[in-house]
Amino acid sequence: MKNRTTKKVWFAVTLITAILYLANCRQPTAGDQNVFLIGVLAPKTGFMSGHGNSIESGARVAEEYLNSRGGILGKPVRLVIADTTSEPAGAAERARELIQRQHVKLLIGTGTSASTLAVIPVATEAKVPFIYSLDGELKTCQSGDPNSVSHSIWGSGFTERMIVEPFLKHLATRFSTPGKPFRIYLIGGDYVYPRSTNGYVRTVAERLGYQIMAEEYSDTATQDYSPLIRRIMAAKPDLLIVTNPGASGVTFMRQAVQIGLHKDMNISGFATFDQEAIDAMGTASEGVFCVNRYSNQLTNPENQAFVQAFRNMFPNQPLLPGPTAAAGAYGSLLVAAKAFTLAGTTDPEKFYDAMGNLELELPQGRVRINKQNNIFDQPIYIMQIKNQQYSVIADLGMQTHPGLEACSVQ
Amino acid sequence: MPRRHELYPMSFTTGVLLDLISSVSTLLLAALGLYIIYGVMRTINMAHGEFLMLGAYTCSIVHDAGWNFWLSALAAAVVVGLLGAIVERFVLRSLYGRNDLSTLLATWGLSMSLIEGTRLLFGPSGRFIDPPTSTVISVSGTPFPLYSLILLLITLLLLAMILYIMYRTKAGVIMRAAVENRDVAEGFGIKVESVYRWTFIAGSALAGLSGALLAPAAAVTPQMGIEYGWRCFLVIITGGFGSLASPVLGAVIVGGSKSVLNSYFGITTSTIGGLSLVLLVLLIRPSGIVSRS
Numbered sequence: 001m002k003n004r005t006t007k008k009v010w011f012a013v014t015l016i017t018a019i020l021y022l023a024n025c026r027q028p029t030a031g032d033q034n035v036f037l038i039g040v041l042a043p044k045t046g047f048m049s050g051h052g053n054s055i056e057s058g059a060r061v062a063e064e065y066l067n068s069r070g071g072i073l074g075k076p077v078r079l080v081i082a083d084t085t086s087e088p089a090g091a092a093e094r095a096r097e098l099i100q101r102q103h104v105k106l107l108i109g110t111g112t113s114a115s116t117l118a119v120i121p122v123a124t125e126a127k128v129p130f131i132y133s134l135d136g137e138l139k140t141c142q143s144g145d146p147n148s149v150s151h152s153i154w155g156s157g158f159t160e161r162m163i164v165e166p167f168l169k170h171l172a173t174r175f176s177t178p179g180k181p182f183r184i185y186l187i188g189g190d191y192v193y194p195r196s197t198n199g200y201v202r203t204v205a206e207r208l209g210y211q212i213m214a215e216e217y218s219d220t221a222t223q224d225y226s227p228l229i230r231r232i233m234a235a236k237p238d239l240l241i242v243t244n245p246g247a248s249g250v251t252f253m254r255q256a257v258q259i260g261l262h263k264d265m266n267i268s269g270f271a272t273f274d275q276e277a278i279d280a281m282g283t284a285s286e287g288v289f290c291v292n293r294y295s296n297q298l299t300n301p302e303n304q305a306f307v308q309a310f311r312n313m314f315p316n317q318p319l320l321p322g323p324t325a326a327a328g329a330y331g332s333l334l335v336a337a338k339a340f341t342l343a344g345t346t347d348p349e350k351f352y353d354a355m356g357n358l359e360l361e362l363p364q365g366r367v368r369i370n371k372q373n374n375i376f377d378q379p380i381y382i383m384q385i386k387n388q389q390y391s392v393i394a395d396l397g398m399q400t401h402p403g404l405e406a407c408s409v410q
Numbered sequence: 411m412p413r414r415h416e417l418y419p420m421s422f423t424t425g426v427l428l429d430l431i432s433s434v435s436t437l438l439l440a441a442l443g444l445y446i447i448y449g450v451m452r453t454i455n456m457a458h459g460e461f462l463m464l465g466a467y468t469c470s471i472v473h474d475a476g477w478n479f480w481l482s483a484l485a486a487a488v489v490v491g492l493l494g495a496i497v498e499r500f501v502l503r504s505l506y507g508r509n510d511l512s513t514l515l516a517t518w519g520l521s522m523s524l525i526e527g528t529r530l531l532f533g534p535s536g537r538f539i540d541p542p543t544s545t546v547i548s549v550s551g552t553p554f555p556l557y558s559l560i561l562l563l564i565t566l567l568l569l570a571m572i573l574y575i576m577y578r579t580k581a582g583v584i585m586r587a588a589v590e591n592r593d594v595a596e597g598f599g600i601k602v603e604s605v606y607r608w609t610f611i612a613g614s615a616l617a618g619l620s621g622a623l624l625a626p627a628a629a630v631t632p633q634m635g636i637e638y639g640w641r642c643f644l645v646i647i648t649g650g651f652g653s654l655a656s657p658v659l660g661a662v663i664v665g666g667s668k669s670v671l672n673s674y675f676g677i678t679t680s681t682i683g684g685l686s687l688v689l690l691v692l693l694i695r696p697s698g699i700v701s702r703s
Contacts, residue, residue, distance in 0.1 A: 044529075044534070045526075045534075046633070047633065049529065049534035049631075049632070049633070050534050050535040050536065050631075052534065053533060053534045053535065190678065216676060216677070217677075217678065218676075218678070219678065219681055221636075221637045222677055223628065223637055223638065223641070224429075224432075224433050224436070224665075224668070224672070226429040226432060226433070226669070227425075227426070227429050227669060227672040227673040227677075227680075228672070228676075228677065230425040230426075230429065230552075230673070231673075233553070234425075247629035247631050247634075248629075250536065250538075250628075250629035250631075251627070251628055251629045254538070254626065254627055254628065254629070255627050258541060258544065258546075258555040258557060258558075258626070258627060259546065259553055259554075259555055260546045260553055260555075277535075279533075279535040279536055279537065279538070280535060280536030280537060280538050280629045280630055280631055281538060281629075282538030282539075282540065283538075283540060284538070
């Protein structure tokens with residue numbers, strides 16, 4: 001009996017050791033002096049894992065692209081992927097490991113605003129450039145000094161100030177009833193990004209003379225949205241804005257469609273209808289309006305090359321590529337590579353100087369790094385989801401975040 | 411902004427009632443398999459939520475292959491039942507008779523393995539499956555998905571079937587004997603381990619079927635079972651283990667309270683209120699509302 005137990009224990013220990021070894025086999029190490037290490041903070045587990053998978057995929061395409069052109073500063077690029085577990089504590093811990101143990105020269109990622117805010121002080125203290133590659137409120141000011149821009153942090157996605165007003169105006173033009181105020185119902189997940197985005201929507205809407213009928217937030221683990229859906233149906237808004245990224249948005253939409261919410265009103269949202277969520281949302285996303293900086297249907301040569309490279313590398317992924325996460329990660333790395341090349345060094349201050357006003361053609365169009373706030377000025381598009389694809393219905397042109405307005409870094 | 415109740419017409423109360431019934435029946439459907447397993451075997455299956463998740467995935471995959479929804483749901487029950495047989499044989503059997511912590515830890519590890527295994531095989535983004543009908547019926551002017559009504563009827567049917575098996579069949583007598591007193595049952599020639607095996611398979615199959623039936627209204631992702639799992643545990647703990655009334659009352663308290671509070675006060679308040687009510691019940695009745703003495 002004792003022998004059987006001992007054998008079982010040894011078997012388990014051997015198995016676990018083998019799994020850990022194999023899991024780390026692919027990861028490059030700090031000892032590799034002849035490679036350019038880049039840390040990718042991707043939520044591979046937890047409620048934002050769909051985005052994490054896309055972040056890694058987009059980064060891998062960029063890695064291959066850069067290496068086919070000689071890498072960065074003459075060294076081949078190697079990504080070190082770290083799972084942030086969709087939690088701020090996990091993100092900060094992984095960032096610390098990437099910087100202290102792997103000595104990465106650059107960080108990109110994460111999957112949520114809260115995780116990004118957790119990583120920012122880590123990257124800033126270590127003076128390692130960090131490009132957060134998802135959309136969200138401005139986070140590039142210096143901690144304790146909201147009027148000064150950080151020298152370590154950049155945002156490659158759009159902020160709410162870049163999209164909300166043109167988006168609302170466009171939808172109001174299409175759907176408001178003459179003589180009546182345009183009525184909007186806001187719902188969202190109960191965390192930083194939805195609250196800050198919807199909060200700004202309310203500010204803009206009230207300034208434009210629209211009516212906010214209600215504003216509600218729910219735990220991201222909510223399974224039963226029926227009471228909320230009934231409140232929305234009873235209110236009969238002209239527009240429902242859903243800011244529920246990830247699985248929670250999927251659950252809401254699937255239940256909403258079952259009760260027939262989509263028949264009674266126009267539905268839109270921020271981050272809820274990203275491509276990563278459409279796989280699980282399915283037909284429940286049909287007809288939804290969204291605003292985004294990227295669609296795989298854009299016809300510029302950079303995007304066509306990116307989509308082709310993505311399909312070659314990941315032929316089994318059914319819907320390609322994720323608009324915000326994959327293209328965002330890809331674009332962030334290309335921009336950073338150009339900046340390192342212009343700087344001629346990995347010195348963080350020289351990198352910061354090189355990033356200022358840098359311009360580059362990316363899959364979403366021409367972007368420009370705004371030296372005032374380190375946010376990528378970029379084209380924004382209004383889209384409608386048809387057959388789970390993003391059809392571009394309006395091009396809002398290049399959008400810019402105003403100064404360092406509404407920075408969420410404390 | 412207008413106050414919540416100023417927005418709502420008279421049909422709001424009907425809507426609250428319909429949502430209450432739907433919420434209770436959904437939670438009861440999800441918890442039945444767990445109740446049977448713990449009620450008979452005193453085994454805590456921490457992977458119950460993941461069995462639901464695998465049922466949802468199976469249904470989605472089989473449906474995409476061309477089968478109709480109902481056959482896909484049955485296929486999910488079979489597949490997860492088979493998984494239950496494997497888990498019982500290779501994970502749980504050697505742990506019978508030991509304290510609950512062993513099976514808790516073992517099934518917790520299984521839970522994490524199933525989540526990550528599903529993510530590795532199918533990716534993190536998830537799948538979807540449309541309900542077999544998108545018809546919305548009107549109940550006193552309030553819209554109600556026909557599919558929710560069907561789920562309620564299926565839940566009642568399953569309850570009736572379990573009641574029939576437990577109290578009208580030889581298998582049920584054997585099962586109740588094993589629960590009542592394992593040693594005496596064995597003395598009468600009942601193979602209690604065989605009872606446990608088939609109970610676990612049945613509970614797993616129920617979980618798989620539940621997951622399949624709940625999939626059209628959920629995000630079918632590898633993490634889908636986490637939230638369902640702990641809510642099912644709340645139902646079981648609150649309801650107790652006295653009879654089949656236990657999970658019903660547990661679902662009413664856990665699901666019903668949350669639904670009603672959500673209707674009037676919002677989701678966050680309903681979460682706090684619902685959990686507070688569960689705590690209160692357990693303070694008054696630590697073994698659950700309906701428990702054996």
